[in-house]
Amino acid sequence: MNRQSLRPWRKGVARAARTMAELGLTHWSSGNVSARVGDKIVITPSGVPYARLQPRQIATLDLAGEAAAGASLPSSEWRLHVALYRAREDIACVVHTHSPAATAAACRGELIPVTHEAQIFLGERVPVSDSAPPGSWELAQAVSRSLGDGCVALIANHGAVTVGERMERALALAVLLEEAARTQQAVPGSCLKRGA
Numbered sequence: 223m224n225r226q227s228l229r230p231w232r233k234g235v236a237r238a239a240r241t242m243a244e245l246g247l248t249h250w251s252s253g254n255v256s257a258r259v260g261d262k263i264v265i266t267p268s269g270v271p272y273a274r275l276q277p278r279q280i281a282t283l284d285l286a287g288e289a290a291a292g293a294s295l296p297s298s299e300w301r302l303h304v305a306l307y308r309a310r311e312d313i314a315c316v317v318h319t320h321s322p323a324a325t326a327a328a329c330r331g332e333l334i335p336v337t338h339e340a341q342i343f344l345g346e347r348v349p350v351s352d353s354a355p356p357g358s359w360e361l362a363q364a365v366s367r368s369l370g371d372g373c374v375a376l377i378a379n380h381g382a383v384t385v386g387e388r389m390e391r392a393l394a395l396a397v398l399l400e401e402a403a404r405t406q407q408a409v410p411g412s413c414l415k416r417g418a
């Protein structure tokens with residue numbers, strides 16, 4: 223698959239990154255987004271502000287983690303994306319954010335969706351991975367284990383990850399996760415009403 227044929231997916235990843243910035247899920251160049259196309263991964267580059275990210279700046283990797291020659295440097299968190307695609311043939315998109323409320327929940331080590339809508343989309347409890355150094359295979363494997371067959375996970379002391387067959391789905395889950403974390407922050411634990 224050549225660089226030209228990946229263009230629609232590079233456009234999709236750039237659009238998703240700009241949407242993340244518009245929605246406040248990320249600031250400047252934090253977090254990262256990718257899509258799998260056959261045996262290739264197109265992923266946001268390292269250190270480029272997302273608000274003005276263009277398709278030609280999107281980096282390309284293969285599933286072994288080898289970057290395409292002459293392309294942009296991939297996000298420093300590329301191992302996380304490679305590990306999730308290797309572990310899950312059913313997913314084609316990965317969204318990783320440092321959105322504030324979800325990251326706060328990841329630091330507390332707990333996110334319990336409270337509203338009915340959040341429970342429908344996120345389940346009864348969002349898994350939290352073990353802590354590991356950013357950008358490491360250790361972190362990638364820890365998140366992969368936490369995610370299991372699910373589509374959302376928090377990364378201890380770091381942020382959040384959502385996955386899906388389609389980018390819109392992974393992005394929507396990132397929005398719902400942040401909203402659920404904000405709701406949890408706003409409702410003191412002693413006031414939570416479960417199963418109402």
Ligand SMILES: [Zn+2]
Pocket residue numbers: 253299318319320356380381
């Ligand atoms: Zn991160």
